[in-house]
Amino acid sequence: MTFTAEQDALRDSVRKLLDREADPWPELCEQIGVAALAVPERFGGLGAGMTELQLVAEELGRVLADVPFLGSAVLAVHALLATGNDEACERLLPRLAEGTVGAVAWTDADGRWDTPACRVVDSSVEGEAHYVLHGDEAEILLVVADGSLYEVSDARRVRTPAMDETRRLARVRFESAPARLLGPVDLGALRDVACAVLAAEQAGAAARAFELTVEYSKQRHQFGRPIGGFQALKHRMADLHVLVETARSAAYAAPESSRLAAVAKVHCSEALATVAGEMIQLHGGIAITWEHPAHRYFKRAHGAARLFGSPGEHLARVRPSLA
Structure with missing residues (x-):
């Protein structure tokens, strides 16, 4: 595997920051822009590729950093881009690029990816999603239901204890929660x-x-x-x-x-x-x-x-x- 000079510099910058910061997420976003990597430039991001995301993830994995990178900067950003909804992207992606935490809810208690836990009834979301990455603290909450992505603000969120204390998970319950359709998503x-x-x-x-x-x-x-x-x-x-x-x-x-x-x-x-x-x-x-x-x-x-x-x-x- 070979990396460009810019990619090597990204890796070094992330590693040095993680070595000195006890709470690295704010600095990762402000100084390096990790939350903006996957966001296209037209939506206020850096327009980087998968390799850059993986380089950051590899460094976060080395120190078991409990930051919302995977759930927010990767999942939430790619879910929004997958909908092809420019209005939603223009409204939400700049916030995610700045470090606002986003979360995507989809799975049931068994943790199966191909069995979405929620459904849409009369323009409202019903159901309970489990293992939602940083779901208890997310300001932008997205949910996959009936093959589409929805934006929901009203939900009961509970951080769930996990064996891995370095991974923040939550259970999110939707009870007739008003939902805003963003578009279809290929799960x-x-x-x-x-x-x-x-x-x-x-x-x-x-x-x-x-x-x-x-x-x-x-x-x-x-x-x-x-x-x-x-x-x-x-x-x-x-x-x-x-x-x-x-x-x-x-x-x-x-x-x-x-x-x-x-x-x-x-x-x-x-x-x-x-x-x-x-x-x-x-x-x-x-x-x-x-x-x-x-x-x-x-x-x-x-x-x-x-x-x-x-x-x-x-x-x-x-x-x-x-x-």
Whole structure:
């Protein structure tokens, strides 16, 4: 994979900012413009491509940043653009580009992407959406119902506890909520965008978990030598390195087709889960303490694997039917 000088500069800027800011979202938007990356220039954005979104997601994944990038700057922006509604885009996209939080609600309690939780009855939305990224704090709330995208302002929102404390999720209930039709939306295409960016985030998390594990293997001594010097651990580290690199390759290939997006979702989910599990194993007892970040990567791995559909569901999109 090769990147342009501008893309490398974007990555470096995001990493440096994340290193120094405890609450990075305002600065990410003001100084770097990450919320505006996917917004076309005519709507007040930067008009960047998928690679730039993935570069930012990879850096956010490295530090498990709890920011509304995936739900707002990626999902909400692409959902609006998919409708082809210029009036809605002119009204909402400049706000999203400035960092206003947006959210897209669609899935039911089972978390299936292809089963929208809400329906439209007499120009109002009914139903309860689960796993809505930053849905409890979103100023722009969008909902997918009956194959179209709607804008809704009246909804009951509750932040839901999750195993992964670095991922903000909410449950949003619509009870005869007045809805403004924005236009049709291809949920499959939106899913592929989400999976491609999530895969980059997973690859970033896997890379950082691997780095921390390698560093620890050089510091921890047994039998008078660093454990990283033992042949058996060298082989395990080599296997993890291959997983991390192939995850990055799969992630950056994901935008090329729907099938590759599914491949990335499957492989990056499994790669992060494997690396995080090995991180726990190779760190020993310290890895299961609150003071060490290993448990956070482990939780992120399993939470991210279920987001936008489980790996098993996406695997069915990749392999040919047995029939």
